[in-house]
Amino acid sequence: MAMNVSEFIIQRIKEWGVSRVFGFPGDGIGEMDGMLGKAEREGKGVEYIRPTHEEICSLMATAHAKFTGEVGVCIATSGPGAFHMLNGLYDAQMDNQPVVAIIGQQGLASLGTFVQQENNLERVFADMACYVQTIVSPDQAQAVIDTAFRTARLRLQPAVVILPHDVQAMKWSEPEPENWVSRSSAVAPSTAITPPLSEIVKMAEIINAGSKVSFIVGHGARGATDEVLEAADLAGAGIITALRGKQVVPSDIPWHTQQLGLLGSKPSLDQMKDCDTLVLLGSNYPYGQFLPATGQARAVQVDLKPEQLGIRYPTELNLWGDVKAVLQALIPLLARAEDRSWQEKIAADMVDWEREMHDQAMIGYDDGVNPRRVFHELNQRLPENAIVTCDAGTTADWYGHHIRLRRGMMGDLSGRLATMLAAMPYATAAKFAFPDRTVVCTIGDGAFQMLGMNELITVKKYLAKWSNKQLIIAIMHNDDLAQVSWEMRTEDGNPLWRGSQDVETMDYAGYAELLGFKGIKVTKDDQAAAAWDEAFAHPGVTVIDAYVSRNVPPLPPHITAEYAINTAKALLKGDPMGLNVIKDSATAMAVEGIGRVKNALHRRDDEK
Template identity: 75%
Template sequence: MSRTVSDFVIQRVRDWGISRVFGFPGDGIGAFDGALGKAEREGDGLEYIRPTHEEICSLMATAHAKFTGEVGVCVATSSPGAFHMLNGLYDAKMDNQPVVAIIGQQGLNSLGTFTQQESNLERTLSDVAVYVQTVVSPEQAQAVVDTAFRTARVRLGPAVIILPHDVQEMKMPELTPENWVSRSSPVAPSTAIVPPQAEILKAAEIINAGSKVTFLVGHGADGATDEVLKAAELAGAGIITALRAKQVIPSDVPHHSQQLGLLGSRPSMNQMSDCDTLVLLGTNFPYGQFLPKSGQVRAIQVDLKPEQMGLRYPTELNIWGDVKQTLAALIPHLTAKTDMSWQDGVVEGMKEWESEMEAEAMISYDDGVNPRRIYHELNKRLPPRAIVTADAGSTADWYGHHIRLREGMLGDLSGRLATMLAAMPYATAAKFAHPERSVICTIGDGAFQMLGMNELITIKKYMRQWENPQLIIMVLHNDDLTQVSWEMRTEDANPVWATSQDVESVDYAGYAELLGFKGIRVRNDDQAAAAWDDAFAHRGVTLIDAYTSKNVPPLPPKIAFEFAKNTATALLKGDPDATDVVRDTAKALVTEGVERVKGKLKIGQDEDTK
């Protein structure tokens, strides 16, 4: 039987090292789907994972790239499928992840004729894609597929291959030397870029001259943990990680002050306000208001995305290079610091902060379980090599404040896009990528109602394939779009508008039980620890339905005057939850103040002892 374009594309995808794709069928991609089925029957196909929605396909492909370092691949039909996948493709673009989308199209003769499901997909997808191309002839297919994978890897973003339905079925010829026909190779270029020696020496000079050095580490430094730690040791540096980079630096590194900003720690904020040298490693940290004042520090940035360098802070030196290789070249030129007082200050600050976080987690509220308590108890029980996902919204607050990823653990979320519902497809993709590991999804009830509930069906369909079927979904059940409710108060000085914010209450544990999963309900703080113990003892899927307070304030490490003023104004305008918000915020603030005083007294006692 002669080989079709679809047969060729499937084999070429395999040649690029891909074994799994996330897809949803449709007539626009029908011939390609048929070829996938044939390849599966013949034993040389691709593992085809079909969730409940094309948006989930693209989010799973993005998560696969994040959790494996491979190219994620998603497949969908023409216009409606392509449009559904946009959100996940933008997640890949904004978090710099290599993804290839293979999208169907109506036949060549239909292009531009306004027929059913024919749209200008190249125009639609040109903003999100680092490369997008329609295959208009069999001779073009090889170059388009190879260019898509190569570009996705090098430019760290989503590439799109558009396959018209009739082209999918055309005979694929052997390519010979011919004008206008490119013969390409399925070989990935190296991204282990090392900058010139002159730039390495300049970076060393800047770091060696600093006495208060801070490393701000992003997900672009993944795989460079040892090099970051060695460089920080020599420079006497404190380390801050972006939220997506929790897994890069283990939490038990004492001078790692976790995250910066609204979801961050006070020691990280103090580092930024007091440092004299800032080294940004593989990060596009977007919150410039938390970075030093212009001219306060000497700054260096190392990144593989040159367009994102020197963008957040006026850096003195921008190094286009791989973080691991650049630091390996830099380390021999760093002079070991003898005065470690700056780094020691970060260590002491983190001890105080961790005590404060634990104290805030142990507060009891009258209007529901303390969500901090849920995360605090989870963190104490994370098994080795666990994978944790968080959603956009208040789950990201508590993930940042309370989850500490130890060596070998992984964790991630939708970063710069911060799309809701991503925690569920991220967790499911993590199970496919690492079926032997325990995976924990933390998600809010608003996000869970979007498409998360659907994905319990996907889990039911595939869980028998996983070596370790343990997957725990924890839903913060407070019947409110909590993060947006707080943003209405703190950013716009508006009271919560129940019409937009209320979430219909659902028995989420009961829904999980209908599907044959274990359901656990947590209605008071004292049940939180036992719930996690019960879930981790179960070798299967568990949903923890945590009835939490929606009024626990996601307090930043420092409350700005505008934050406090806007919140007060919103409450005075008739916020429906004003009484509970005032009471719960007061409890949190009092606890925070007490713990800070305790911390300062302890530091004073330690100094007296010395």
């Protein structure tokens, strides 16, 4: 049966394994939209999810790729629709995710003639995408679509296909063998790359020679959990996970010290100070100031992104390959470390840290709920196979410090881009991908006001599709863009400027109830546990509106002189929250100091 270019593209993306797309309509993509509707009516289409904004479409496509390992697909119209998708596509680029964006354009004759919504989209997307191409004829469509999917998968980056309005409706037929016409395949490439055995042998020799080995594991090691654990066990290694790698290593591994850096743990920082061998597995950890001193450790890196090898630390060996495939080749060459003192120390330090995190969560502040308490109580109640999303800002601090993902759980956020508002589209994308699982979204009120509130409307629209309708959104309600407020103090020595930082307050629980969802307010610390119990007992959507303090310090595991001096400068310049900042910071630091004394005493008693 004859088909047009739009119908062919729908058929082709299905051949690439696509079952769901995230789109927003417009006249620039009108024929494609019409054929998506026709295919749906005929039972031959893909599931079309239409949220409230094109940026949400691209963020959902990125989240779909992150949670499923598949290619995420988003569709939008020309001009403003295309531009709105940029932020989510940059999220895919910076977190190494395969996404294909199909974007409308005005007709071929309009290109370069300054008509309405005609823009040079190839130039616009060239910085972000690994492949950008306009389809200008039906004979070109097959090769362009196949190249977009193949390149996105291989390079772990977004690809963009631009589809002029008139080309969308042109008749398509199978390309004939002729000059200038490419005939291509919809066969996904293998990414199970393994370097030569000689390189694997070198990696084993470096690890076997170390006595204090540390692994930093990122999201690039997804699917290699068993191999990472076996290799670490043989090497007697400690494990640190990047924030996006949190789900790769179960939290109950004693020598897994969670994250590193400002929102990491002290045991992770201590590992970096003392290790003699560093192994980076699928991680582009960007904060070099927390890595070992130059020359301190012999270092090896394994990654599918060759351009990211050897750029964070002066590595001795760089292996371009898939983490799982490399470790499977490596494990038979690793000698089992007999001395377990390094792992034992790491495990003991982590016990102390968990005790400290508990104590920090139990602090009561007189200017609002302790946000740590909200996350601590959530962590105690996470059901099996739960998915947790987290937004940029202080929610990422509390997520890193307090959430412990067990085997089978997933968690993610916008990593290197660290864009606000991603937690909500991530959560809804997770529900579409895994409709039988409980999803928890943790988000600040500033991010929720950006586009998160809109997405509750999307949730209402599609709720019936999910077999398990349990979705919980926890909002850290402090009327402040809190992370930036703290960065103003600690990075630049400036006081809080309320003109830029204040967030207009509103009743988020009441807003949820307007949409027919459950709303719960938390105004006291001792209400947090009950709120989570009530939310997890409810089989539908719940919004927890937690009125938290805006002044609780996101204390790093080690306070530098610069951090302390800049904070003092900000307070001396007349920070409007200065008194509460001083009180809350002093309380947190006092609990930290007391906790570390207690831990030392516990350690001494254990040694006796």
